[in-house]
Amino acid sequence: MIPLLARLQLDRPGRRGLTLWLPLFLVWLILAPLLLTLWPLFAVGCLIARIRPLKATGALVALLAATSGADLAIDRSGASLRLRLL
Amino acid sequence: MHEERRQILGMLADNTITALQAERLLAALDEAPGPDAAGPKRKPKYLRVLVEAKDAHNPQGVRVNVRAPMQLLRAGVRLGSLIPPRAWEEANKAMRENGVGLDLSQLRPENLDELIDQLDELTVDVDQDSTRVRVFCE
Numbered sequence: 001m002i003p004l005l006a007r008l009q010l011d012r013p014g015r016r017g018l019t020l021w022l023p024l025f026l027v028w029l030i031l032a033p034l035l036l037t038l039w040p041l042f043a044v045g046c047l048i049a050r051i052r053p054l055k056a057t058g059a060l061v062a063l064l065a066a067t068s069g070a071d072l073a074i075d076r077s078g079a080s081l082r083l084r085l086l
Numbered sequence: 087m088h089e090e091r092r093q094i095l096g097m098l099a100d101n102t103i104t105a106l107q108a109e110r111l112l113a114a115l116d117e118a119p120g121p122d123a124a125g126p127k128r129k130p131k132y133l134r135v136l137v138e139a140k141d142a143h144n145p146q147g148v149r150v151n152v153r154a155p156m157q158l159l160r161a162g163v164r165l166g167s168l169i170p171p172r173a174w175e176e177a178n179k180a181m182r183e184n185g186v187g188l189d190l191s192q193l194r195p196e197n198l199d200e201l202i203d204q205l206d207e208l209t210v211d212v213d214q215d216s217t218r219v220r221v222f223c224e
Contacts, residue, residue: 049170050171052168059164069131076147
């Protein structure tokens with residue numbers, strides 16, 4: 001399933017930690033009409049490159065859906081940043 | 087297992103159980119997994135990459151911890167199967183020019199899927215003076 005939420009945690013030494021919950025589902029909702037409008041152009045580009053448009057679309061959606069559960073944490077000089085896709 | 091079979095046969099000899107009951111018990115023993123039988127192998131779900139690096143400017147170092155779902159690798163493999171044949175030919179040509187006689191067009195998604203499935207045994211440990219990299223599946 002495509003990630004619907006992202007959690008961003010930022011900790012800095014001597015400062016209060018920050019946790020942000022990002023509603024990715026709103027981003028997909030906003031982008032959906034734009035992507036649907038641009039899809040015919042994408043399909044034409046795929047056909048020119050001799051790639052099946054529907055297969056390419058499915059592969060890209062699968063790639064996006066596979067990012068759910070990804071976790072990135074960076075610690076440097078006592079500060080830390082963590083991003084998790086849910 | 088042999089002890090249990092002996093017990094069943096002993097009970098049959100003592101007429102404690104009938105032949106039909108003994109047969110059922112022996113069949114149940116044959117179906118039951120042994121004590122050393124392993125359970126279903128758990129497929130790894132994530133690829134973990136840990137990097138620790140220190141330098142003169144940053145004695146505390148930088149630590150990077152990335153967890154990528156294995157599904158992402160599989161989805162990437164499917165994306166690779168969309169590459170048109172002309173691109174494969176050019177890639178093969180470039181590899182041949184550099185002495186690598188590998189035909190990328192012969193690679194199938196199911197081969198790469200099988201390779202990904204075998205990654206659960208993979209562990210990469212790189213230790214240099216101030217850098218440490220670990221890659222493993224979990």
